[in-house]
Amino acid sequence: MTMPSAPISVEERFENLLISPERAIKLLGKRMPGEISFEQSEQGDARRQLLHVEKVAIENKRLQALSEASYxxxxxxxxxxxxxxELTEQLSFPDELFSNVLNLGDDTGTLLDALSVRAASISKLEPLAASQPWLYDELIQVVNTPQFRRRDSKGRTIVVETLRTALSFLGIENLRLLIPSLVVKRAMPQITDPFPCIKLKLTQYSQGTAVTAKHIAPLYKVRAHDAFAFGMLSQLGRCAIIRLYFKLFDKVHLHLLQESQRDKERQRHEALLKIAPSANYLIALQEEFADKVAADMLEHMMLKRLFLGNAMRNCADNLPAEQGSLHNILEQARTYTKVRMLHSTKLVSIADVKPVFKAQNYPERALEKLKSVDIFTLPMSKEEEFS
Structure with missing residues (x-):
């Protein structure tokens, strides 16, 4: 007797969506747009008309393929x-992970701390931002976009070229949103073949989690900026794991190819040529290590005013989340963002979502309020602020 398959959880759907939308769709047995079922195809008609001899040949080929697949x-x-x-060994050195894998500087934590205080000012931020050359390029690019572009008295566009002017034009409140997001952008995996959508989906998830947390936090009387930064920086673990996986896969794959070629192991060499990065392994590694690494990264930054390390460690250790804590807000924001992303690709139904939301016990009217929020866009203001 065949046991009925277990329903695919919202969490499992999301983890597959993060790797590949096509993979998530196939997981649920849905067809891609324009795709017709096998039964509807000409191949299906031909298959039903196969002669007995052809059927035997196909079965033999299938068994051979199974044997090859097993090897x-x-x-x-x-x-x-x-x-x-190799991955677990590298994870035991948080300082090298922070600088060599995520490409972040030692002053990152100090900069984030300086942004979090009420008395934050451009003069205090400038030397900290200047210590990270990559940040200058990012801020100059943002401040010269149409959203923040300014004109002089003659109507000519002002091209911003200095860091201080860029910081002043953007303003403290925008920088409190922009800089944590640029830190995560810096850490994002760049090359993820054969899963090119990972960066896009992870960026959506990072922004969605951060913006959702920002809107939930005031309902618990928690500072919106702290919740936003926590939601954004909690993705550093995923960034590190994904970067490491693809880097190490390529390194080990090349080494084994060279080894099998040197030892004249033709079958092994041919098998290696057919092996690509695995979505299943990548998902498992994120589930196992991402939050632990995020906690390591936040602790490594030694934040003195933005108290995020303990909350991330509680999350990594799967401790119960106290209602209204940063840990609790992060869980609620993550869940809501996952559902929004799945809903946009028609991978969840209302029936799927209700028990998931109920389990999170959101504050009253929070879900209704979030419906009208574009959680996938940073809510930066065009208002001018000078410091």
Whole structure:
């Protein structure tokens, strides 16, 4: 007797969506736009008319393919054992992970702290921002976009070229949103073939979580900026794990190819050529390590005014979240963002969502309020602010 398959959880759907929208769609047995079912195709008609001899030939080919697939799976398993061993070793050195994998500078924590205080000023932020050359380029690019562009008395566009002017034109409140998002952008994985959508989806998830947390926080009388920064920076763990996985996969894959070629192991070499990065392993690694690494990164920054480290560690340790705590707000923001992303690709129904939202116990009217919020866009203001 065949047991009914377990329903696919919202969490599992989201993790697959993050890797590949097509993968998530297939997981639920949905067809891509324009795709017709096998039964509707000409191949289906031809299949039903196959002669007995052809059926036997196909079955033999299937069995041979299974045997080959079994060998490829064993090689892939060994490759990933090596990747996991190297990955776990590198995770034990948070300082190197922060600087060499995420490409972030030692002053990042100090800059985020300076932004979080009520008395934040451009004069105090400027030297901290200047210590990170990549940040200058990002801020100059943003401040010269149409949203923040200014004109002189003759109507000519003012081109901003100095860091101080860029900081002044953007203003403190915008910088409190922009700089944490640029830190995460800096840490984002860049090359993720054969899953090119990861960066886009992870960016949506980061912004969605941060903006949602910003709107939920005041309902618990928690500072909106703290919740926003927490929601954004909590993604540093995913960034690190994804970056490391693809980097180590390529390194180990190349080494094994060279080794099998040197040892004249033709079957192994051919199997390795058919092995690509695995969505299943990537999902499992994120589930196992992402929050722990995020906690390590926040602790490494030694934040003195933006108290996020303990909340992230509680999240990583799966401790119960106290109602209204940053940990609780992060869980609620993550859940809401996942549902919004799945809903936009028609991968959840109302029936799927109700128990998920109920379990989170959102503040009264929070969900109704969030419906009207564009959580995937940073809510930066065009108002001018000078410091």
């Amino acid at each position: 490829i799976d064993s090689v892939s398993h060994y490759l990933h054992e090596v990747v996991l061993s």
